Amino acid sequence: MEQLLQQIEQLKQEMNAATGSDSDAAEQFRIKYLGTKGIIKGLMGEMKNIPNDQKKNFGQVMNDLKQLAEEKWESLKGAAADAGASAGVDFDWTLPGAPVNVGGRHPISIVRNQIVSIFKRLGFAVAEGPEIEDDWHNFTALNMPENHTARDMQDTFYILQNPDWVLRTHTSSVQARVMEKQKPPIRIICPGRVYRNETISARAHCFFHQVEGLYIDEHVSFADLKQTLYFFVQEMFGKDVKIRFRPSYFPFTEPSAEMDISCTVCGGKGCSLCKHTGWVEILGCGMVHPKMLDNFGIDSSKYTGFAFGMGMERICQLKYRVNDLRLYSQNDVRFLDQFTGGV
Template sequence: MSATTFSKLDEMMAAIEAEQPGDLDALEQFRIKYLGSKNIIKPLFGEIRNIPNEDKKAYGQRVNAVKEAAEQKFQQLKQQLEMAAEDAAVQDIDLTAPGEPMPLGSRHPIALTMNRIIRIFERIGFVVADDREIEDDWHNFTAMNTPEDHPARDMQDTFYLQDSTEMLLRTHTSSVQARVMKHTQPPIRIIAPGRVYRNETVSARSHCQFHQVEGLYVDEGVSFADLKQTLLYFAREMFGPEAKIRLRPSYFPFTEPSAEMDVYLGTDTEKDYRLTKGTGWLEILGCGMVDPAVLENCGIDSTRYTGFAFGMGIERQALRLYDIGDIRLFFENDVRFLRQFAAEF
């Protein structure tokens, strides 16, 4: 191999090592020159046919070394320039500029109302209990003094799981009370908030899915007077110190005696008139003294302990609290409706 050929390869190697592109555009020119489809190294491979056979191997190795040097140089320079560009971008950030506002969501009025109810009862010693929404028949019905042939089951049109007569979507959060009583001895003072399901006609006053807060207090000497005073305290904390309530005799299989509690709204507005069917009174909860059979079903001595229970629909409370005239609005995901509650916590 001639000295001239060696010299040409050495010159190209030195040129590659001396290249120092100052930016990404210059680096691209480097790539085109040494590694592009028409690069200046490619013709050197064509010269191999003019090299004596004994020198072909050495020549090929030298040309490959030149190409590898160009490739390594390109990768090294690319990494350096990209890092420099990132550093420059960081330095260009104006840290004193105000940030771009992010659209924030808001709590749903159901969640707001539920949290408000929870705080009211927590102030008088109730603690929150939570459990599953898919429940078995025993905890949802039988434990609550509602056996399979009991006519009270007709009061609740239940959603059963497909191909199952044992598993269902809970119709009330009383099932949480049953589970707590099965594993806890009195005194028990809990509230059980959560979503429940019933196959009911959807209207301005009712829905097939809704939310409840149920309460349970079991101890020695608990009376109906304790229940009434607890509910009066709740109504005045929820609706104002002048709130009026009334208790009407009713029937529930898991309480005896049982009552329904109404709160007075009046008929001054069209919404109140519609919600109360013109009476001025809106039913907001059912309540009563826990039936001794329920205590016994859950392993609590009914000769020693008594208790009261109550359950209320949260949607009804929210309708009154926020002056909303239609329960269906809670489930339609209308952003315009939800934005009205952005200032609530």
């Protein structure tokens, strides 16, 4: 017991003599005396060897020692903090602050907002729908019944089967839901994300973004479709861009067409982007198939309409000359920083 008391007195003298003006010295003091493997923890373990009639007195001595160590540790921490504060007195507060990084919209969001703004000026409302769809809204209601060859054009992600639930392959399913609940006149655009089971490459991805449009009313003609899309192209790409229509096939429109614009890179002279043809395809379109109108109880003898659909990535590629679809979803700051100034 006497030997332990002498050791404790020596420790008190060491603690009182400890000095230091930085955080490292304070931390070393804590580890040496108050740490889980420190001196005080070790002395506490000697309690089992103290006679029972002296345990109370020894416990009081150890509590005093621990309290002294904690007070000294707080003192050393305070000295370190004061030293750090005094060292910063010479700081020039008139210096400019550190620059703050300003974020920006994603290029797809920029293009989406531009497309929505253009069609809103023509009276189109924005409609949205679920990304997980049933077979009826995604295929059958759009004149693609079971075993229809048009389904082979789309590699589909199936969530459930019998009944079939899929990740929507196009935003045409939104058109179906609108026609289900709303009677003509209908004038909407449907922007959103769609999914196809494709191998990811510079030209293809398992998900991408579409904007589809639908206009149904009395006396709607193909001429209305052409003028609507012509206005869109001029507003998006400039007044000098030319357009052309080529016959095509889509199960939900008849007649159907694909629309090309003169290449925005070479001006129609021919380059690698347009494969030296001078033209770039940007969308598919056509007059709404009468059977599709009948599926939703819309009188096809009274109403006609047109529909169109385009990929936002394709529009973005033409506006900003992005040559790899994977860049849109890789979150590479070096790529995204190029659009910081975008609205």
